[in-house]
Amino acid sequence: MKRTRALMASMLLLYVLGAGVSPAATVKLLNVSYDPTREFYEEYNKAFAAYWKTKTGDTVIVNQSHGGSGKQARSVIDGLEADVVTLALAFDIDALSMQGGLIPRNWQQRLPDNSTPYTSTIVFLVRKGNPKGIHDWGDLVRPGVAVITSSPKTSGGARWNYLAAWAWALKQPGGSDATAEAFVKRLYHNVPVLDSGARGATVTFVERGIGDVLLAWENEAYLARKELGPEKFDILAPSVSIVAEPPVSLVDQNVDEHGTRKVAEEYLTYLYSPQGQEIAARHFYRPRDPSVAAKYAQQFQDIPLLVTVDGLFGGWTKAQATHFADHGTFDRIYGR
Amino acid sequence: MKVNSSAAAALMGRKTRGVLPGFGLTLGYTMVYLSLLVLIPISAVFIRSSSGGWAHFWEVVTAPRVLASLRLSFGASLVAASINVVFGLIVSWVLVRYTFPFKRFIDGMVDLPFALPTAVAGIALTALYAPNGWLGAWLKPLGIEVAFTPLGIVVALTFIGMPFVVRTLQPVLEELDREVEQAAASLGASPLQAFCRVIFPALWPALLTGFALAFARAIGEYGSVIFIAGNMPMRSEIAPLLIVAKLEQYDYAGATAIAVVMLVLSFAIMFGINALQNWAASRHGER
Amino acid sequence: MGRLLLIVTALLFLCVFLVLPLLVVFAQALAKGFEVYYLAILAPMAWAAVKLTLLVAAIAVPLNLIFGVAAAWAIAKFNFRGKSALITLIDLPFAVSPVIAGMIFILVFGTHGWFGGYLRAHHIRVVFAVPGIVLATMFVTFPFIARELIPVMQSQGKDDEETALSLGATGWQTFWRVTLPNIRWGLLYGVLLCNARAMGEFGAVSVVAGHIRGVTNTMPLHVEILYNEYNYTAAFAVASLLALLALLTLAGKSILEWRQPELRHAVRRPRDRTRRAYS
Numbered sequence: 096m097k098r099t100r101a102l103m104a105s106m107l108l109l110y111v112l113g114a115g116v117s118p119a120a121t122v123k124l125l126n127v128s129y130d131p132t133r134e135f136y137e138e139y140n141k142a143f144a145a146y147w148k149t150k151t152g153d154t155v156i157v158n159q160s161h162g163g164s165g166k167q168a169r170s171v172i173d174g175l176e177a178d179v180v181t182l183a184l185a186f187d188i189d190a191l192s193m194q195g196g197l198i199p200r201n202w203q204q205r206l207p208d209n210s211t212p213y214t215s216t217i218v219f220l221v222r223k224g225n226p227k228g229i230h231d232w233g234d235l236v237r238p239g240v241a242v243i244t245s246s247p248k249t250s251g252g253a254r255w256n257y258l259a260a261w262a263w264a265l266k267q268p269g270g271s272d273a274t275a276e277a278f279v280k281r282l283y284h285n286v287p288v289l290d291s292g293a294r295g296a297t298v299t300f301v302e303r304g305i306g307d308v309l310l311a312w313e314n315e316a317y318l319a320r321k322e323l324g325p326e327k328f329d330i331l332a333p334s335v336s337i338v339a340e341p342p343v344s345l346v347d348q349n350v351d352e353h354g355t356r357k358v359a360e361e362y363l364t365y366l367y368s369p370q371g372q373e374i375a376a377r378h379f380y381r382p383r384d385p386s387v388a389a390k391y392a393q394q395f396q397d398i399p400l401l402v403t404v405d406g407l408f409g410g411w412t413k414a415q416a417t418h419f420a421d422h423g424t425f426d427r428i429y430g431r
Numbered sequence: 432m433k434v435n436s437s438a439a440a441a442l443m444g445r446k447t448r449g450v451l452p453g454f455g456l457t458l459g460y461t462m463v464y465l466s467l468l469v470l471i472p473i474s475a476v477f478i479r480s481s482s483g484g485w486a487h488f489w490e491v492v493t494a495p496r497v498l499a500s501l502r503l504s505f506g507a508s509l510v511a512a513s514i515n516v517v518f519g520l521i522v523s524w525v526l527v528r529y530t531f532p533f534k535r536f537i538d539g540m541v542d543l544p545f546a547l548p549t550a551v552a553g554i555a556l557t558a559l560y561a562p563n564g565w566l567g568a569w570l571k572p573l574g575i576e577v578a579f580t581p582l583g584i585v586v587a588l589t590f591i592g593m594p595f596v597v598r599t600l601q602p603v604l605e606e607l608d609r610e611v612e613q614a615a616a617s618l619g620a621s622p623l624q625a626f627c628r629v630i631f632p633a634l635w636p637a638l639l640t641g642f643a644l645a646f647a648r649a650i651g652e653y654g655s656v657i658f659i660a661g662n663m664p665m666r667s668e669i670a671p672l673l674i675v676a677k678l679e680q681y682d683y684a685g686a687t688a689i690a691v692v693m694l695v696l697s698f699a700i701m702f703g704i705n706a707l708q709n710w711a712a713s714r715h716g717e718r
Numbered sequence: 719m720g721r722l723l724l725i726v727t728a729l730l731f732l733c734v735f736l737v738l739p740l741l742v743v744f745a746q747a748l749a750k751g752f753e754v755y756y757l758a759i760l761a762p763m764a765w766a767a768v769k770l771t772l773l774v775a776a777i778a779v780p781l782n783l784i785f786g787v788a789a790a791w792a793i794a795k796f797n798f799r800g801k802s803a804l805i806t807l808i809d810l811p812f813a814v815s816p817v818i819a820g821m822i823f824i825l826v827f828g829t830h831g832w833f834g835g836y837l838r839a840h841h842i843r844v845v846f847a848v849p850g851i852v853l854a855t856m857f858v859t860f861p862f863i864a865r866e867l868i869p870v871m872q873s874q875g876k877d878d879e880e881t882a883l884s885l886g887a888t889g890w891q892t893f894w895r896v897t898l899p900n901i902r903w904g905l906l907y908g909v910l911l912c913n914a915r916a917m918g919e920f921g922a923v924s925v926v927a928g929h930i931r932g933v934t935n936t937m938p939l940h941v942e943i944l945y946n947e948y949n950y951t952a953a954f955a956v957a958s959l960l961a962l963l964a965l966l967t968l969a970g971k972s973i974l975e976w977r978q979p980e981l982r983h984a985v986r987r988p989r990d991r992t993r994r995a996y997s
Contacts, residue, residue, distance in 0.1 A: 125930060133947060160930045161943070165679035172681065173828035174838070175846040175928040194681050195829065246662065248676045288579045288661040291672065294946040302950065303561040305579065322948045352841075420680075421494075429496065429664040451879055452889035457792040461804070464785045468857055469811055472822035475832065479825050518731045525728040529721060537729070539968045540736050545911065546964035547740075548918030548938045549816075551957040554945055555739040558746060565738065590735050622720065651815025654920035654938070671817040671921070678821065678925075687825070690818045697813035705806045 121154045122147075122358050127177035129164040129251055129341070130294040131315040135378035136181070142374060143365050147358065155358055163292040164251030171197065171346060178350050178359045181343045183251025183293075184404075185209070186411040188344050197348045211340040212366035213380035217259040218396055219331040220300065220309040220316040227307045231333050232263040235308060236281040243306035244286060245296040247419050252293030254419060255339040256310040261418075262402045263335040280428045301328070312339060313396060314379035332396035338403045473694070480691045483684030491688040496664050497673060501692065504670040507581060508649035511588035512596075515645045516638055519596030526597075527604040545594045549654030556587055557658045579661030584669065587655040592645030599641035600634065607633055636711035643704040647697055743961045746954035758944075758952035759959060766932040767940035767956070773848070774936060775916040778855040782912055786863030787905070791897075794871030795879070805868070811860040819857050820925025823850055846928035851936065854922040859912045866908030870901050907974050914967040918960055 128136060140157040147155045160167065160175070164183035171177045172195035182188055188210075191197045203210045221229055227240055235242050245253040257279065264270055264278035288305055290296040293315060300309040301323050311319070313330075320328045343363050350356040365371050372382040376391040408414040418424045480488060491497060525531075526538050544552065560567045560577040567578060577583045607630065615625040653671040661667040670693055677686035748755055758764065789808060793801060811819065825831050827844040837844055844850050878900065882892040898905075920938040927934045935943065937960055944953035 130946065158930050158933055160928055161946075162929050163679065166675075169679055169681060170846060170928050173824050173830065173845065174834065174843070175930075176843070190681055246664075246676070249679050286663075289663050289668075291657065291662060291675070292946075298946065298948070299579075301948075303557070303578070304563040305561070319948070421682075421685075426496070451795050451876055451883070453791060453893070454796045454798075457788040458796075458798070461785065461789040461792055461808075464788075465804075465807060468853070469807070469860060472826050472857070473810070473814070475822050475825040476818065518728070521724055522728040522732060525725050529725055531725055535972065537732060539972045540732065542968055542971065543736050543740065543964060546914035546918065546967045548920055548941075548957075548960045548964075550920040550938045550941055551743060551918070551960050552739060554941070554953065554957065555742045558742050559738055565742065566734070586735075590739065593735060647813045651813070651818065652921075653815060653817045654924075671815045674815075674817050674821065675925075683825075686821065690815075690821065693815055694813075694818065697815075698810065701809055701813040702806055705802060705809070709802055 121156060122355060124155060124157045124178045124355060124359055124362060125176060126157055126179050126181060127160045127167050127171055127175060128181040129167060129183040130161055130292050131312055132181060133161050134318065135375065139371065139374050142370060143362055146365060163249050165249055176349045177346050178353060178355050179343060179345055179363060183341050184254060184411060185342050186415045187251060188342055189412065197346050198344055202344045203342060206363060207367060208383050209340060210342040210344055212343060213375040213382055215313045215339045215380055216336045216398060216401060217256050217310060217339060218313045218316050219333060220311050220319060221307065221329050221331055223327055223329055225329055229308050229331065232260055236285060240285055241287050241306040242282060242285045242308055242310065243288060243296050243300040244310040245290045245293050247425050249291045250293050252312050255337055257418065258404060258408060258414060259337040262337055262407055263333065266335050276424050283428050317379035330396065332398045335400045336398045338401050476687050476690050476694065479683055480687035487684055488688045491685045492692050497689060499665045500668050500670045500673045503581065504650055507584045507588055508646050511585050511592055511649050512642050512646040514589050515592045515596040516642050519593060519600060519641060523597045523600040523604055527601060541597050542594050544591045552590060553655035553658035556590065560586065578659050581667050583659040584656055584667060587659050588649040588652060591652055591655055592649050595644040595648060596641035599637050603634060603637040636707065640704060640707055643700055647700045650697055740961060743954055743957050746950060747958040750951045754951055755955050758955035763932050764940060764956055767935050767937045771917050771937040774852050774855050775913055777852050778859060778916050779909060779913050781856060782859055782863050783909060786867050786908060789864040790867035790871045793868050795876050808861050808864050811857050816858060816921025817925060819922040820854050823853050823926050845926045847934065850926040851923050851934060854926045855916050855919055858919050858922050859916045862912035862915060863908035866904055867901060870904035874900055903974055903977065907971060910967050910970050914964060917963060
């Protein structure tokens, strides 16, 4: 019977280690986010902790988890106990409601601006001096231009890239779904490496020296230039791009279980405060707050036409089904 | 002697078991631990894959992209295992037969891929073979691109599979009777003839086992490959990556369907290895 | 001439495939000098990852050790039907892709898995917490010690144990005083390999860990995170710790082989061992 006792003892040990007890007056939040927000939330979490301390006297520790947006959503559905999710696109948070029943269907109406406290867009990062003379989407399909982007199947940022390219082709004279699909197909023909996440694509472009142009989140492009040297890269604005809206939400089932609803709600609404908006702007996210936006206006690229996924693609559920689900337009690009 | 109940098995055991205790305890514990940790969780994959129905299963695993990734995973593993057989034979031959400086050190290093975390191996190999890396910079002018192509996958899989071939061959080579070779040589056989007629017949079960081990290990490899592969659909996308991609689309039926195909093929190889070992052992025993 | 050619070929192959990758790790880690290196490995998040990795190995390796000894005892000392099938089953995790190894525990313990509802109702976390990481690690390193011990025990036969028993020793005494001393080097050897693999596992752990910084990030996962943060020097610094561990493991193995030369042979010589046990 010794072995059963040993087995039970080890099981017990496993459970105790997993349970994780937190002391009183210290609140723990888990923010499950996507890849390019690491630096932003590192600063924001400190600011929020200071704010919460002066307001309530409690200490709040925010743990961060980063990864590809789809992978992060799946982990939450499978039991990663996030209090809040801050993902790359609404479709991934929709999944928490559709697949997991963790949040109500109307989650996007609970906070202002479609629950998106900051936005971004898709820009081009090219090597210094723009040796290949790239100026707009049309240049990307020229022979000999290598384009770096990640796989829309696994990366949220890549889906924004894909839709932005599609939008440009649609807006050209005589543009239709058919010409857009043909254009995007030619574009992906010039992609030599398809990383699984947006960060992976950036690393391939900047560190491995592969490709002539990186399709990137605006904030990611600025961050890469800042981290790795402004002397190495230029940022270009295409004539058409898409408003990339990375939304945020509470995970109702988890905050109710943890008793953290109040602090989690405050954590998200503080993102809309001038302080939160400032931090977002400093990390190159476009703030929603008009006064903060005016203050930082000169640091963002001027893009003549910005489309939205709701306006041009009929919302994320439809865009996902048309383009990125199995047998969607992306599969057709690589089909046969 | 057809026996099927546990009592009968115990009876049979007693005949051969002698006086040693602990058979029930150790076998029972082995079975319980094996079932809890391995068999039951693996069965979850098979059960989940059937949740979408047979038609869906078939549709998933015969999709062109899935077939391409399976072809790549098995093809690259086959190539890598073959490279390892050739060079593994040379390496183990050199290590067993010749003396040269730093031999002990090099011998120890062979196990490195076994002990080095796969993610570390992946980023190290990528840094090495990328166009701006130590080796990549040399290979690029020659028109050879390794990183982010199927060739990179082969390199990573060769790296992780090498110790299996070398470590399977070494003991067999050491056991090999040199007198037979010398006899062959004295009878006028060339070294090549001696190798083909005398050494190879004794080595090939071990070669095949090493090959199969390296092959089985390579098929499922993930950590070292994703960094260097380039991950292009239809071209450099391995099957384990496709499982991850399916998971991220919340497509459990699809992910488990690919997993089932991989598991069945890998298990077949595993059973093949063990059958081979048993056969080789019995053949060895007869001699 | 042929001999030189063979040696050069072998060394070249090993150099390209083994030595260079290892050198790259250390060269990149030290690219910005020792100070940056120290700062990188002393960062709190790096330490949290080191501690978690040690904890996981400290749970997974002993459990697999107990299993390995039990399985080797049953398989090596007794004859029973289905023995070779059992050996194959023990080897199974070896042929399972790490990604699948991680996924199976999500299927069993995840919210929508078999026990998900029960665990959730009782506030027990398995996946995306330390137990899940331990389970995935145990699965991946499952065969290592058993594989190492089975041939060692088989080659020893059971004469020593039977003699001890006939002299009046109990089963446990026989195990501790006779069997264990005989297999101790093989045991250590298996533990070393199992430990190296446990600390270095990436694919399976990455599926079940949830990537919570400072909480569920093991060292290999932390390497990936740093790498993705443009922090290459730090990534390679933590990687160099893992490479160092690999080198230590190899050194440990070499010492064991030196003490017990026949360890490295699949075919062992039972006579010597028996004689030593009696002397």
